[in-house]
Amino acid sequence: MRRGCVAYALRSRWREGNYWDDDVHDYADLNWDTVDVLTQKIANVFKEYCEMNDKVLLLLHNTIQLPLSLLAASRVGIIAVVLNPARFYVDAIKDVLKETQPKLVVTIDAFWQANVLLETKKCLDLAIEESEVTSIEKVLVIRHTGPNPGIPPPDKFIIGRRPYYKLEVKMNDSVDILWTTLMKQADPNCEVVWLPRDHPFAILPEWDPTIRLRTVSTGQLLRAVEKYSREVMSFCLSLPHPQTPLGLVGCLAPWFGGMVLATFEGILDWPDPSRLKHVIAKYEVTSAILPTCKLDPEYMSFVAVPTLRRIITEVGNASTLEENFSDVEIIEMDVEKSLR
Numbered sequence: 001m002r003r004g005c006v007a008y009a010l011r012s013r014w015r016e017g018n019y020w021d022d023d024v025h026d027y028a029d030l031n032w033d034t035v036d037v038l039t040q041k042i043a044n045v046f047k048e049y050c051e052m053n054d055k056v057l058l059l060l061h062n063t064i065q066l067p068l069s070l071l072a073a074s075r076v077g078i079i080a081v082v083l084n085p086a087r088f089y090v091d092a093i094k095d096v097l098k099e100t101q102p103k104l105v106v107t108i109d110a111f112w113q114a115n116v117l118l119e120t121k122k123c124l125d126l127a128i129e130e131s132e133v134t135s136i137e138k139v140l141v142i143r144h145t146g147p148n149p150g151i152p153p154p155d156k157f158i159i160g161r162r163p164y165y166k167l168e169v170k171m172n173d174s175v176d177i178l179w180t181t182l183m184k185q186a187d188p189n190c191e192v193v194w195l196p197r198d199h200p201f202a203i204l205p206e207w208d209p210t211i212r213l214r215t216v217s218t219g220q221l222l223r224a225v226e227k228y229s230r231e232v233m234s235f236c237l238s239l240p241h242p243q244t245p246l247g248l249v250g251c252l253a254p255w256f257g258g259m260v261l262a263t264f265e266g267i268l269d270w271p272d273p274s275r276l277k278h279v280i281a282k283y284e285v286t287s288a289i290l291p292t293c294k295l296d297p298e299y300m301s302f303v304a305v306p307t308l309r310r311i312i313t314e315v316g317n318a319s320t321l322e323e324n325f326s327d328v329e330i331i332e333m334d335v336e337k338s339l340r
Contacts, residue, residue, distance in 0.1 A: 026162060027283075028064050035068065035255075041186035042072035048182075049104045049137045052077035052193065055203070057096065059107040059124060061086045062263045065142060065179070066242060067251045069106055074201055074218065077193045081203045082248070084241040085120040086113055088205075093127035095211040100203060101135040106179070108144040109169045114270035115159045117145070121169050141171065142179040197222075204243055216248060216339060224249045224338035225256045231312055231331055233287035234259030237280065240291040246314060246335045250289035268293060277303035286310070292317045300324040 030038070042065075046056055056073055058080050060066045066082075073080040081100045083093065085107070110119045121141060128136065146167045147153065153165035171178075197219025204214045228249050236254040238261060240247035254261040262283055268276050273296035280288065284307040292314055301324075310329045311321055318330045 030064065037188045038068050038183075039071045039075065040188050040190040041183055042069055043075040043190040044186045045140070045182045046073055046078050046104060047076050047190070050076075050078045053079060054104070055079045055081050055100050055102040056104040056106060057081045057083065057100065057102040059083050059085050059093065059105060059120060060142075061108070061111055061120075062241060062265050063108065063111075063142070063144065064263065065106070067255070067261065067263075070202065070242065070248075070252070071255075074195070075190060075192055077195055077199065079200045079203060081205070082241075082243045083205060084243045085111075085118060085123065086241070087243075090123050090127050090130070092205070092207070092211075093124060094131040095207075096205050097127060097131045097133040097136075099205075099211055099213055101133065103135055103137050105136055105139045106142070107139065108142040110145040110164070110167055111265065112145065112160045112162070112164075113267050117164065117167070119167070119169075125170065125172075136175065139172075139176045140179050140182065141169070141176055143169075202242075202248060204245065204248065214245075216245070220339045221248065221252070224335065225253045227338050228253035228289070228312065228333065229257035229259075231287075231310070231333070232257060232259060232289065233310060235262050235283065235285050235287070235307075236260065237262040237264065237283070237285045237288040239264060239276075239289060239293075244291065245339060246289065246291055249335055249338065250312075253289070268295070273299035274303045276300070277305050280305045280308050287312070289313070290317075290321065292320070295320065295324045297323050 050056060056078055058066060058069050061084060070080050081096060081102060083096055107120050107124050109121045110117055145162050145164050146169050147163040147165045157166060195218050197217060199218045200215045201218045201221045202216050204216065206212045206214055232254050236259055238250035240250055242248040242251050262285055264279050277300055281303055286307050287310040289312045308328050310331065311325060312331050312333055313321055315332045315334050318332050321330050
């Protein structure tokens with residue numbers, strides 16, 4: 001664990017998300033105590049605006065706040081609605097707002113996908129305005145890409161690098177509030193609310209072509225997470241987004257088994273198609289949960305991943321992964337069967 005990052009995260013007044021360390025790229029590293037404290041703080045913040053069975057929309061890509069918020073919501077019986085802003089924009093957000101009527105929204109200002117800046121807060125504002133939804137009491141905004149207040153901009157702007165000083169984020173004082181403002185004030189102790197097995201853990205929106213809300217109960221999720229936790233090894237990289245069943249199970253299975261979870265915010269073909277192996281090698285990942293994805297065998301062959309021992313993937317995806325990870329054990333698991 002790199003304690004410098006954790007220490008900075010705890011004392012910083014301004015930034016949340018990933019942190020810069022001198023000898024590595026943009027990343028965060030949290031120990032178990034920090035995860036526990038943050039989960040309880042987030043749960044107490046949620047309780048300020050939501051009651052049991054109310055909904056919180058988690059409009060987040062693969063940031064560390066997403067699995068923490070999932071655990072926090074479940075801790076107090078609040079139902080998480082998970083939406084991936086890397087794939088779904090204004091129209092989809094409008095659909096979700098109308099169908100779920102959340103009391104609370106957690107989102108980020110913006111984030112980079114390669115050299116493309118996705119302004120999530122701007123999309124959310126437009127969706128709220130056009131949907132005319134009135135259920136939302138607060139929008140919690142994580143400053144993820146925007147600059148620190150009062151810090152002068154650099155002489156040169158680098159596309160894809162944070163903070164990005166050209167990003168402008170409008171805050172509505174009656175609804176919007178910075179995540180850090182509430183986290184600093186929140187009580188780090190929150191009692192667990194015991195839930196029945198059929199209590200909704202999360203709602204996963206799907207479109208085919210119209211919206212369908214899939215509910216995963218606490219009992220279903222725990223059964224699936226327990227099965228997957230038997231197969232993962234620490235350090236475990238979980239790549240799919242938690243809006244998908246595999247991503248929801250994958251982001252919690254390592255923690256359920258007492259292991260280290262690694263997440264990745266970027267895309268797999270930037271700056272070149274070997275990115276996935278570079279991430280695995282850099283952080284010495286030993287196991288990975290991977291969805292079906294396009295990989296380039298030629299580029300992937302350039303990078304060795306000596307620490308990687310096992311990959312867990314969807315049924316039917318093993319042959320593709322074996323071509324790119326010839327010396328790694330590949331296990332296919334049916335997440336739908338595990339969730340029954």
